[in-house]
Amino acid sequence: MVFDWPAQHWTAEHLSRVLQGKQIRFxxxxxxxxTVPQFETACSYVDATLExxxxxNCDQSSVSxxxxxxxxxxxxAYADYKYFVNLFEDKTNVFQEVMWSDxxxxxxxGQESTLWIGSLGAHTPxxxxxxxxxxxxxxxxxxxxxxFPPEDMPFLYPTRIPYEESSVFSKINVVNPDLERFPQFQKxxxxxxxxxxxxxxxxxxxWWHYVESIDPVTVSINSWIELxxxxxxxxxxxxxxxxxxxxxxxxxxxxxxxxxxxxTPGPGGRVREGGQEEDHLARVEEAITRMLVCAxxxxxxxxHPRAWLNPTEVEETSHEVNCCYLNDAVCAFFDRCxxxxxxxxxxxxxxxxxxxxxxxxxQEHMEVEQAHSQSFTVRTGKQEVASQFGPDLVPVTPAxxxxxxxxxxxxxxxxxGCIDRDKEHSAELSYARRQQASxxxxxxxxxxxxxxxxxxxxxxxxxxxxxxxxxxxxVTRMVAQLLIQGKSLRF
Numbered sequence: 001m002v003f004d005w006p007a008q009h010w011t012a013e014h015l016s017r018v019l020q021g022k023q024i025r026f027x028x029x030x031x032x033x034x035t036v037p038q039f040e041t042a043c044s045y046v047d048a049t050l051e052x053x054x055x056x057n058c059d060q061s062s063v064s065x066x067x068x069x070x071x072x073x074x075x076x077a078y079a080d081y082k083y084f085v086n087l088f089e090d091k092t093n094v095f096q097e098v099m100w101s102d103x104x105x106x107x108x109x110g111q112e113s114t115l116w117i118g119s120l121g122a123h124t125p126x127x128x129x130x131x132x133x134x135x136x137x138x139x140x141x142x143x144x145x146x147x148f149p150p151e152d153m154p155f156l157y158p159t160r161i162p163y164e165e166s167s168v169f170s171k172i173n174v175v176n177p178d179l180e181r182f183p184q185f186q187k188x189x190x191x192x193x194x195x196x197x198x199x200x201x202x203x204x205x206x207w208w209h210y211v212e213s214i215d216p217v218t219v220s221i222n223s224w225i226e227l228x229x230x231x232x233x234x235x236x237x238x239x240x241x242x243x244x245x246x247x248x249x250x251x252x253x254x255x256x257x258x259x260x261x262x263x264t265p266g267p268g269g270r271v272r273e274g275g276q277e278e279d280h281l282a283r284v285e286e287a288i289t290r291m292l293v294c295a296x297x298x299x300x301x302x303x304h305p306r307a308w309l310n311p312t313e314v315e316e317t318s319h320e321v322n323c324c325y326l327n328d329a330v331c332a333f334f335d336r337c338x339x340x341x342x343x344x345x346x347x348x349x350x351x352x353x354x355x356x357x358x359x360x361x362x363q364e365h366m367e368v369e370q371a372h373s374q375s376f377t378v379r380t381g382k383q384e385v386a387s388q389f390g391p392d393l394v395p396v397t398p399a400x401x402x403x404x405x406x407x408x409x410x411x412x413x414x415x416x417g418c419i420d421r422d423k424e425h426s427a428e429l430s431y432a433r434r435q436q437a438s439x440x441x442x443x444x445x446x447x448x449x450x451x452x453x454x455x456x457x458x459x460x461x462x463x464x465x466x467x468x469x470x471x472x473x474x475v476t477r478m479v480a481q482l483l484i485q486g487k488s489l490r491f
Contacts, residue, residue, distance in 0.1 A: 006097035016050035078122035134203035141215030164310035287326035
């Protein structure tokens, strides 16, 4: 719990007085039980003051103003991702009322934070953040968090459409899943946390999360934290004051934060902070993703980028800009590796040890990273969790202890046989069959070009289907590693 932060009194009413009529943007969504996620591209938006929001939220059917077209019984409103530096641009003194230094981050305050204000039912679709980890402080009302470990990615059907820098979405509405369409989701291990006022939640790197407001008004503050080497966070630093933090099982024991503070924002979207090798590699992966998504989706429909671009993104970027971003990300990765080797060299010399001329290659570095990432597993033993976190951290146990199948992921145990049979069948295709397939492909192309209203067949492959494969996080990780390894050979 956080007991002495001035920000713990930041209710929506208090913020309304502080902001003095400042207009902010609210995302408007339907209170529905649809199995399809309500992505931000499917929502409408309203610019209003907090006072107008509170009046509408009192369920006054005769309310006028910006919310007049939204029946309170059918819609929710969410002022999400409101960066302090933009929201309180002329009131910077309020930055000091948020004290992340209590969790071992000296000097970190509201300047590196984001505000969230929502009504009952407001939510964020299930996604993971590509960079760093996350600290969330609940101020008013309660929020329910549905979290899934990184290892469950195959069961969450990741997608990059809608596209947003640093966010990988799930195709599943995790609170009302379509199990006929997404049967593998049954293997996902859900951790459910209800965050109450005064509590802080630590969300580790690459944990999937769906967040919903379960009270009439909710206010939250969060900060995305750069990584501290090996998936560590300084929430157990002895310098912190009276604070209690909920954590998830399997998280490495917290460690002290390094002195440097490395910020490397991308070319657009939500600004995230990244300081260590994991985030530098993630930026290469994000640059690859941005280049492919922008190229294919712009070619498909150059006049309507908002159909696939998340509203948090300012605009789609050109191929030239994306190439520059990719090169910058690769250079940053090599710079970071060079600095790490320099520190290692100085340490060896200081200890009087013999310096070897054979420095570790980038490929070896990547293998170490991959091996460590694979070791970041979920632990369920109560005694192990208790000893790992210490008395000030409260572990969150999974909603279900059922483990996912170990029969090979989505393909299943007989996947090899299926693939072999497919290869044999493909080899037996006659020239006539191949010619017929070519004609069918041409016909399909003409159908798409003419925008025929006939519904596509189940085997029709869309641009989004292709992107789901090309920019799957596991694929972009391999591409990034191959790219870096290839460039390292030239040094």
